[in-house]
Amino acid sequence: MKRCDRLVDVGRRQFLTGVSAATAGITASTMLPSESRGTPSSALVRYPANRLANLSDLKVNAPFYVSYPDANAPGVLIKLGVRVPTGAGPEYDIVGFSTTCPHKGFPLSYRSADKTLDCPGHYSRFDCEKGGQQIWGQSTQNLPQYALRVDDKGDIYAEGVDELLYGRLSNVL
């Protein structure tokens, strides 16, 4: 590709300067300076698949604190007791979220009465049944939610996050 592009470029120059086609090859070789290599990197963050808990660890409507994608990113698993579109597990009712408030990074706490994660910082509240939708608050994102998978043994794995985590410019550091 690279080579091809340059030849097109060279061709354009030829045309503009009116140099004859016979010298094109020579010009091309003199125009190719020492090539440096770019650094390849993927377009998306590569998330680890981490085992966070087993189904037997979870009680309905009680927070089970975890961290993902690494130990410095606190989060929570909740078995809501009702099926939700983003729910995992046999009852499609298990969800997982970051518990670092995406506004200014204060720690969220779970309020079982209305299944929300609430922030003591500036009163932001997130709805765990609605994919972490901000109910009220000052964050410009909804709450980062985990992509969860439950295997045959009932082990719950997180395999990704759908929003940027507070305090890092790459979700995987």
Add this chain to the structure above:
Amino acid sequence: MAYKRQIGRLPIIPANAKEHNVVCHYCIVGCGYKAYTWDARYEGGTAPDENKFGVDLSTQQGADTEAWYAPAMYNLVKQNGHDVHVVIKPDKNCVVNSGLGSVRGARMAEMSYSRARNTQLRRLTDPMVWRYGQMQPTSWDDALDLVARVTAAVIAEQGEDGVFVSAFDHGGAGGGYENTWGTGKLYFGAMKVKNIRIHNRPAYNSEVHATRDMGVGELNNCYEDAELADTIVAVGTNALETQTNYFLNHWVPNLRGTSINKKKAEFGNEPVDRCRIVIVDPRRTVTTNACEVEAGKENVLHLALNSGTDLILLNAWLTYVADKGWIDKAFIAASTRDFDSALAANKVSIDEASRVTGIPSGDIIKAAEWIAQPKHGGARRRAMFAYEKGLIWGNDNYRTNGALVNLALATGNIGRPGGGCVRMGGHQEGYSRPSDAHVGRPAAYVDKLLIEGKGGVHHIWGCDHYKTTLNALQFKQAYKKRTDMVKDAMSTATYGDRSAMVNAIMDAIRKGGLFAVDVDIVPTKIGEACHVLLPAATSGEMNLTSMNGERRMRLTERYMDPPGQAMPDCLIAARIANHMERVLRETGKEQLADNFRGFGWKTEEDAFMDGYHKHEKGGEFVTYARLRAMGTNGFQEPAVGIERLLLSKLDLEHLPQRLPDQNAS
């Protein structure tokens, strides 16, 4: 289900990114931000020397960190024709917000025009004219020639009273000192337009005439006063939602009791405690809830009065505190007139107030005690009165506003630390115009006159009557009918035949039609009725100065290009004036044409120097260079001078090349 961006990574601001001062244009608080821009091909790195923060970004940053930004704070925009990354994030060093961003301001980047990322593509990019039955893009010269010719023709037939104007008068986006001066010089300088209204009301009047008539400007304290008050009285304002970071950064510390040391430092031996708050609002708002969380229920008194009964409550308080002798006699004697007759005229018993407002007598008395009962040892209680639309747009605005100011004056709370009787405000301010005295009082009820068929040409600047007038349905019907008459007439003329076009338009105007010109940044409802649309630039696409709710003036520096051919409003006004002058000279009206001289501005800075710098109190001390050097903290108006020390520091070190006023001191 919740919207998710699926963004797991953002470009890192490189160490050499350009940094610009930004003041959030979304509300009156005017939080400080910084915009960082750099070439679209690059990003910084995680190593401390590779990023703007100088920290190791390969580790988790803590709460309240400066070294993080949300996806909403990022975009890809044009700067001088080149693609650049932009990050607009709250500025920790700004005393207004101390690094806090709200759900509005923290989205400034995402709410910018970006063709690369498809944000805000509804922005107007080109002048548009009604041509062969639809709006079509054209050049500035073509659009403005048409505007000038029709406007001049209307003036020739109807005088300047035939020119109707709707124009923003505020700061922040769609306003600011540059742009109010541009429009002001055009309509109050070159012309003397009296049929003019403001962005959110159908006439050219104040929302708070009463306080102004009493000699008390409505922005008469500092945000810091909210940290110093013994009691805050909040009337018809929901500050947590509508002045978010003012509430979070200045009310909350006082409600929590964390500003007590500041109070001690300021007031010496005077007894101080955490703040108590009286909230007058028929609704229980999130503000009330937050106050209870921070200060404890025992320090919050929410008075859910019957809607529209504020006046009687305020007068009952005045009566009660005067009866108790909890008034500042020396202050009253020195700063007011006819206090006794005001007291007599406004006398209301607690019982009567309770009956009308529906608030228990005990609560009304308790609030009066919180407001004015002397503190231990006899020190005057410091009360700060804050009000907004709940009072302003309630019934009997003038007298209700006056009653609140009476109470503040009686208790000695104007112009004193921990006091004030202030509007909370909506947008920032940025008013600089030649005198509007010719408009008179009461000001013309512009929307009613438009319904009645008055006026021949209507210039609209960042206003949308269809959404902001009384009796909107009737307005819309009448307006559509009148502007349709002109549209139909325009469709009969060949577009290229300018004189035939103007004749057709004038013919329709004589029959009751209206020619409408709309200047805005996005398509509006009333814009659908207009014949010419002119695309304006907004904050950050131009340099723009405004002041916030504590009169703190700052410069938002231009960090990106306006979309397409869009221009700052002040320059649009100047170009209209240039075309008016040309058209008037062409038709031999030399004297009239002369009125339109003095609009040679090339940049918004020219407009600033012609307006604010030359005409506002202390303006001679204020220049872009100085504002730039003062950053997001700026200064609190009015400018009273520049201290020697500051002068040498600012002028000699930072601004050696551009000093129009070397002798200022």
